[in-house]
Each structure stands twice: as structure tokens, then as C-alpha cells.
Amino acid sequence: MSEQLLPLDGWHRRRGARMVEFAGYQMPIQYEGIIAEHRWTRESAGLFDVSHMGQLIVAGPAAEQGLAALLPADFAMLKEGRPKYSLLLTAEAGIIDDLMITRRGDHFYLVVNGATKAGDIEHFQAHLPAGAVLDHMKEQALLALQGPKAADLLARLAPGVAELGFMTAGAFTLGGTTCWISRSGYTGEDGFEISLPAADAERIADMILDQPEVRPIGLGARDSLRLEAGLPLYGHDLDLTTTPVEAGLVFAIARRRREEGGFLGWERIAAELENGPIRKRVGLVVEGRQPVREGALVVDGEGNEVGKVTSGGFAPSLDAPIAMAYVPAAMAAPGTIVELAQRGRVHRGTVTAMPFVPHRYHRKGAPQ
């Protein structure tokens, strides 16, 4: 696949980004440096270009019924402007993708991963009934503004956004352009995701970056932030061989749907909910300073492979290496010591409840 350019490609380069191939696009891995960008996001606010992600609309009289057959969300509970995290599943409960879905008037708005969007679209088109129409919004860019100062500064540009609670969304005017803004993100911090026309992306990105609290943040820090937040990354911690129960994503299977089923993958999920999964995704804090990365093996006392590290790296906020791994259910309790083999060496890790760094979402009604 040839590399495609995102709407903000030139914008990133002018700001000194180092560009790399990701999900078939040229994307900024870093600007000033991953650790500095990571810390800035935790302390102030960072602007991320996530326009590689797929923004889809599903509309038509059969949209709701068609989506309900594919996603384990409870559509009766899916309220207008309230995004929900959901999963696209195979009949065997393998994860095709993880996504956000929002009811928006007469249609549904979905945000899916960049590397998987082509396959997702094929899957939807193969399974949605006549009467449900899918549109891929290729002319739409997506920005994420994340960090404890995000709400104050965005409210200066888009009055009203500070009223949104975590996981709520609406249409707001930002720089004279109507944008769809949700209070959500993938860093563990308070923040927003802003869907806007690609033609306006540079101008609005400039407006946001002109605020003194904001710096541009690359994919490198996006990865270390989400890892600290315990959030799985599709293609690494989630894939066709992992199920929602193994991955610890049961919260994405609505209670009513767990009992009633009626979506692809339900039989296996019901069985795993009843009997427990064979393996689980866990967080690990690794001893020492050397990062243990994706692909390292979890081994037992005899050196047999019993699991695998699916994400790993250095956590700037903890100043220590951390990882996510799949381990046998018997080894998944917090406090369990596991051995990790990487490049001929054994490292020790301790199973740790996630998130590694506490989430700081803006939940309405919660004490601030």
C-alpha cells in the first residue's frame, strides 16, 4: 500500500515533526521528543492529529437493527450524543476492531482505527442489511486535544464545550466552522476529540496551537500515554485471536446483550463469561530500567512459553518500564510475579492493576 498524506501533512512538517509510516499514512512520531511531549500532555494540553482514523456514518431505516447485529452495545440505552466504546467481532468473538459509536439524530457516527478501517468497511457492507447505508467521511479530519488544561483553553475557542461531561458530545462552532466535539480521548486525561472538515483542519489546528497551553504531540507520546492509561491498542493488544473477555473489555458488552445475545460472537463470549477465559490481558510493571517490548515471551519456571507481551515500553510518568501481556488466567492476579524472555534475557514483571497512571476524566457530578 502506498503511503497517503493526511490533511495536516505539511502542517506537521513545518512544525519540525519527524514523520513515519503508520496505518498506510505518513504520520508525526514526534516533534520535540516523546518524553517531553508525554509530560506536557499530562501537565498542560497536547494536540494530536488522528485523521488517519476512519469516520463512518451508518444511516437509513435499518441502521440501528443492522448495527445491533454486529456490535454488543445496547442500542436502547444508546442516547443521543453519548459516545460508547464498542467492538466489531467475528462469529468466533475475535476482535475485528475497537471503535466509538454515537447516536446522532437519524444516524450513527463511528470512529474506527486507521489501520483497520478498510476491513471494517468491508465487514459492515457485507453484513448490514438493505436499508442501512454506510458512508466513509473521507473529507473529515480528526484532532484530539488532551490534558488537564484542554477544557479551559478549548472553551475560549468553542464556547459551551466545558459543559460536556466525559463521554458526551455535540456540535459546536469552532473558528466559524461547525465541528463535532466529544469529551473523550485515549490518553487517560480529560480532553476532547474534534471532528472537522479537512479543508478547515490547518486553520483550526493553528487556532488551537496558538493557545499558550498547547503543544503538538506525536504518535510516540500517544502510545506511551495510552499504555500508562491501560488502554489497549488494536493490532497489538487486541486482534482477531483475542476475545473481549480475555482482553478485559467486558464493559463493552452491554448487560442486556450478554444475556440475550443476538450479535456476532455472542456464543463464545457467553461461554467465557460463564467459565472464565483461558488467558487474560494484564498490566506488568517490569523490574529494572530496560523496557520489555511487544513480542517478548511470558515464560514459566521451566522456560516454556505461556504468554506474550503485546505492548511494552518506558513509562515517562512512572520513570519505569511497563507492559501489557496475555497470561494464563491463573497468573493474572495483581501481585503475581511473571518472567519475561526478551533477546536471550529474562526480566521479572509484577502483574499490576491498570491503569498504571490514574485516569483524570471529567465526570459530571463527580467531585473534582
Place this chain on the structure above:
Amino acid sequence: MTVYYSKEHEWIRVDGDTATVGITDFAQGQLGDVVFVEVPEAGKALHKGGEAAVVESVKAASDVYAPVGGTVIEGNQAVVDEPSLVNTDPEGEGWFFKLTLADTHELNDLMNAEQYKGYCESL
């Protein structure tokens, strides 16, 4: 005292038959934030091209290969304790190890500063 450079982006500062080895400013810039360094222990015999040290950034792990053979005199504990020295002072305090050269002829395969600058620009 002469400084040589390798195509693997190491610098080698030679004083008599003693060489100090580190990675270049170009190399640290490519790696990004360094979070882990492992250096060889004193007394270890290194062969030219053999694994000598490990440097890991937030993004990736890299082996550092011995640009010349010899016996390690000292590994730099300072970069083990404070890996970011590799970013802030790669060609000074951020050195990796010192060794006694086994064969000074091996220096002939290395580049001088001007050649190395041209090499980096050609990449």
C-alpha cells in the same frame, strides 16, 4: 588525540592505544529519548563488529557494536545511571566505554570527522 567515526554512528576517540567509544549526536537524534543503557564490564574482550553495549530509547532497542577490537578498561556507569546523558552530551559525558586497542590497524577502516559529516548528509 584523534576522533574517528563508524558507519554505525559511533565515535572513537583515540589517545595512544586507548580508545573511548560512544554514539554520535546524529545517532542520538535518530534514537530519540534514551531510557536505558548497558555498557560492558572492565576486562571484557571485544571483537570488532561484536556486540558491545545496548542503548534503548522510548521507541526502540539498538545494539552498539564494537567499532574496533580490544579489552574494556571501563564502562561508563554515569550513562547507566542517567541514560539521558546520551541525548544531552553524546560526544562528551555520554560516552559508553573505554578500551585498550587490540590492533590499531582497525582504525584505518573508520572515517574522520569530515568524512562522517558527508556520510550523514548522504543518508
